[in-house]
Amino acid sequence: MRRHSCCYNQKLRKGLWSPEEDEKLLMHITKYGHGCWSSVPKQAGLQRCGKSCRLRWINYLRPDLKRGTFSQEEENLIIELHGVLGNRWSQIAAQLPGRTDNEIKNLWNSCLKKKLRQRGIDPVTHKKIPEAENGSEDNDNRNQEKAAEASSNELNKSDDATPYVLNRASSMSCHHHSDFMSGFPIQMINHASSSSDSNSVNWYSHSSGRPFDINTDFPFNTTSILTPTTATATNLFLPTDSSFLYKPSFSSSSSNSPENISNTTPYGLKEEQYQIHMSIEELEELSSKWDEYYYYLHNPVSMPASSESFCNEMKPDIHYLIPDTPGPIMLPHHNNNNTKFQEPSQMASFFSKDIQKLTAAFGHI
């Protein structure tokens, strides 16, 4: 076990930050940027470790933070996202501009968990708590422990040589902790209230050209996580053209209109930081892997062992109960060969990191 070097320094201050310290840090970063965090305290004249400075900046001093109480919409979104992502606070925070993972984590632990329990919903599994168990804190705690244990076991399993995504996705069956699904920005796994809605999220299977229904073709009922009151089909498409390589940009207006896509980025990041690096060949490979995957779903006999166990572990009849679920958060337009996404900050995290996992994992199938 290695401790951060700064942790050994007994001279460093700990605990709450004084206004003077805040001012020093703020002034320094405003003027010079943070650069290497370990050198920030020295340069800023602070008796803190770099880690502490980083945390203070991220959680408190950052100018783009939205302070104040969470709105009902934000709370609902957190509940929905937690149902999909579990305790991945940073990924949840990425969907809520101006909110930090720490803030969301605190809200969840202090408030939202309680609210869900009051509504008879297990905050860990997001399932309805059976009447007999409802109201029993002991049972609730036991459920949490079981779920945590199950989750831990699933995650431990992923440490072996089996494909990353398939193994991690298998934990969806009990916990919905899935890099496979978490890799999808929320608007992609959401769907419109009507299958005929023009805003439905459509991904095409590249070579077969056949759309597949995520509710019936996918081994788990993803859409019910987010819109439990609707039971319509959502098609999963992989776009076939280079528009998939759309370079995301951020529009503060949040309008669905493609005209509103601008070149500005949140947090003042440079546009190229949102650049998606994927060649046409890579994309086609990914797309064909989807076809393979789709084929295996319909031909489990020929499926490799790892994939088969993956499907066997799925429980397509899971229903997630999320109260006060709002409508779709944000939907990309899909009109034939022109797919554009409306929330690049979400898309960026998806493409830059998770699609790599996706392609890497499908490479094992």
Place this chain on the structure above:
DNA sequence: AACTGATGCAACCGCTTTTCT
């Protein structure tokens, strides 16, 4: 007014992942 328990929040800690050399 004093005490106590509950609550919310900020910060810390330990670990993992990523980046650098």
Place this chain on the structure above:
DNA sequence: TAGAAAAGCGGTTGCATCAGT
């Protein structure tokens, strides 16, 4: 390619505040 350093993440802790007695 390996090791070290830095960054990032999630769980936990500690403290200030508030409400109830």
